[in-house]
Amino acid sequence: MNKKIYTSFFANVRNLPENEYFLVCIRGDHPEWYDGFIYKPLIPKKWWFEWNSLKKETPAQYYYADYFYREKYQETNLPKTTPERVVSELKMLANGRKIVLICGEIPPEFCHRRIVDSWLSESGFEVEELDYQREE
DSSP states (O other), rough: OOOOOEEEEEEGGSSSSSSTEEEEETTOOOOOOOSOOOGGGGGGHHHHHHEEEEEOSHHHHHHHHHHHHHHHHHHHHGSSSSSSHHHHHHHHHHHTTEEEEEESSOOOSSOOHHHHHHHHHHOOEEEEEEOOOOOO
């Protein structure tokens, strides 16, 4: 099994040819224009609304919100599946294309795909962020 998985963000989707990449949305509130595959096991659960309402104005508030998000995601999403199952399911659907897990945040902003990246990497998968050259 190919052990390489890619991650990216919606603003980069137009740079990824469909014949080469299988786009997999792992965000619940994806853009209206996105009509690709949505992988529900990696989408944050309803606690996301609680996290979204937390204040993130001071470093302490931001730290708490970040900790809250990571804890909730690791408690509610990741125990229900395994990295091997996720990759196996997606590879069947990808039909030979490279799998790209996509979300909304542009690097280096925090996004839950960083949590998924670590989770997959800990199981031996190589994860690479597909970025693009930003226009100045």
